[in-house]
Amino acid sequence: MQEPLISAIRIQGLFGMYTYNLPEEGTLSNAAILYGDNGFGKSTILRLAFHLLSAATNRGHRNALFDTYFHSLEVDLSNGILLGVTRHLAADHEEQGKAKKLSLYIKKNEEFIALWDWVPKSANNEGAYHFYFDDDGKQILKFSKEEPSLPIDTEKYGEEVYIQALEALTPTTFILNADRRLDSDSVSDPSDEMELRRVMRYEEPKRINDLVVRSREIALSQAINSAARWISRKAVHSANRGSENVHQAYSQVLKHLVSSKKAVGEPTDVNELQKQLSNIEIKTAELAKYELATPLNMVEFKKSLSTKSKPKSTLAAGLLKPYIDSLNGRLAALDLIYELVDKFVEMVNDFLSDKKISYKVSQGFSVQNAKGFPLDWGNLSSGEQQLLLLFCYVLTGRDKPCVFIIDEPEISLNVKWQRQLIRSLLEITKGSEVQFIFASHSMELLAQHRQRVVRLVNKNG
CATH class of the missing domain: 3.40.50 (Rossmann fold)
Known part of the structure; x- marks a missing residue:
């Protein structure tokens, strides 16, 4: 907990x-x-x-x-x-x-x-409450037109220190x-x-209820845009971390090549690489749902590892391993933001009736009806708007x-x-x-x- x-x-x-x-x-x-x-x-x-x-x-x-x-x-x-x-x-x-x-x-x-x-501003424009010290050094509050002759000036006291x-x-x-x-x-x-x-x-006079409804729609739009920007920033940050992982992976490869004559010929588990290629296909397809990555087809790579020629299979494995390691590093960096977005979308959709929201990095959030037709956020019920507003700020409040x-x-x-x-x-x-x-x-x-x-x-x- x-x-x-x-x-x-x-x-x-x-x-x-x-x-x-x-x-x-x-x-x-x-x-x-x-x-x-x-x-x-x-x-x-x-x-x-x-x-x-x-x-x-x-x-x-x-x-x-x-x-x-x-x-x-x-x-x-x-x-x-x-x-x-x-x-x-x-x-x-x-x-x-x-x-x-x-x-x-x-x-x-x-x-x-x-x-x-703290005292409120006086309704009387000719004066205001000020703090003074009396003869014994005790602080007193007095209404006056004059500024205090001895203002309070301590390290722990006052509006600026408090705020x-x-x-x-x-x-x-x-x-x-x-x-x-x-x-x-x-x-x-x-x-x-x-x-x-x-x-x-400028427009025709509106009923108070109309203005309340419009204010609520604007508040929801603010929340949705804020959540979309937050996810986008997280995605960019994760992608940058992924790029650092790629750099580190290839740095290690180069280090091995320079320092060891056996580096190129070191044995690589072909079956393990096959599994990792399959996992990368699945993972990139998941991430593509929110445009967090491009789906990758690994069929040709798998074929190169499946050749019956041992030397060719070994060479292919040696060439592919650093690439696979770099992809795994990049995808691992996107794991957290993907899980959060996926959980958020799934959770909100569990509450919605005959509607669902979706998210794309390039478009932000959108909502559709059960037949896939786009809707305005104002088409959500007041309860749905309330929940979405709350969930958006809860999501962005994680930081x-x-x-x-x-x-x-x-x-x-x-x-x-x-x-x-x-x-x-x-x-x-x-x-x-x-x-x-x-x-x-x-x-x-x-x-x-x-x-x-x-x-x-x-x-x-």
């Missing part, structure tokens, strides 16, 4: 009522499922954790923490990093839970490495909300797309530590898909640093993955 990236989440005073340690004992699994009654805050906890782990300064992460009623939140990472935030309630708004500032901090093995007191530490120490985090919108600092906002802005500005937070994954998924979902996600991320955290009411998910369920138990109750 892969190690989790987030090992624990602790929150105090959620909505002024709930305090949770998740889990109560041990650590979260690499595919944890939060379970609790409606209104107990599991979706809110996941959203807060997403905002706490996200560093971007233009996506409202700190505002979301500021506006949600809770007292404190801490997230433990398995690498020893602790991320925390405390909301300081305004004295005149304690009952309503309104805050006056956030204290954000990052610890490594119990030692503070970054701190930042840099957050970017360096935390995994890339994604969240798939209950409205089926996928958010992450690493994903561009589909509402920023020129096409969507053009539709909203770095990633956490995928998924709120109510059962939405838009039938019972069969619910049974397949977690198993499929874990299969496609095997061998990578990817963790999934779900919030769910699905009896199918809960029953099939009891060992992964984390129940919300209120410490204040």
Whole structure:
């Protein structure tokens, strides 16, 4: 089992009522499922954790923490990093839970490495909140039209220090909300797309639902293109590694020729070469399905090895061996990307009904109906679009530590898909640093993955 990236989440005073340690004992699994009654805050906890782990300064992460009623939140990472935030309630708004500032901090093995007191921009353009030191050297927060006379300047304090530490120490985090919108600092906002802005500005007024649908289609297109580019880069990288293997193979041949008079006449297992030629035929045919290689016909080579003349057979084997070794090296370099693409295509097609996706290096991904006619991505159902969007980002997230937070994954998924979902996600991320955290009411998910369920138990109750 892969190690989790987030090992624990602790929150105090959620909505002024709930305090949770998740889990109560041990650590979260690499595919944890939060379970609790409606209104107990599991979706809110996941959203807060997403905002706490996200560093971007233009996506409202700190505002979301500021506006949600809770007292404190801490997230433990398995690498020893602790991320925390405390909301300081305004004295005149304690009952309503309104805050006056956030204290954000990052610890490594119990030692503070970054701190930042954050306040929202004041609605009053004539002034803003600033930090000062009083006569005793204590930090105070004061509303003023003037810049602070003694600005804070320490190695561990401030926005720049905090954001840099957050970017360096935390995994890339994604969240798939209950409205089926996928958010992450690493994903561009589909509402920023020129096409969507053009539709909203120049064409006839659209219903809100039409714009939501179009935004979802653009988001899916972004995800598919991102996955296709990722596979293409991996294929090029693998091909380059394969070329290095070819170079090494021929370098070894030349070294033997120069250093040993018997090199050319050394015996070669003809039967073994025959088997390798057959394997190369099969392998190149498989790779050709995705244009990762050209299919090779080895019939003539096999004939040259099958000649009854021993000297000719030996000569053919000696000449073919370095070529076969170089091909095997090149194909071995493509094994991983082929397995990933093949698994991805097969997995997605297991979910689709009367449709299937395909992939070619030269064309990227495409989708066809059961009769082979091409379809637009918008022809997929909302559930199919949701799954494909998620799988695309999960695939491209294999290269770095990633956490995928998924709120109510059962939405838009039938019972069969619910049974397949977690198993499929874990299969496609095997061998990578990817963790999934779900919030769910699905009896199918809960029953099939009891060992992964984390129940919300209120410490204040």
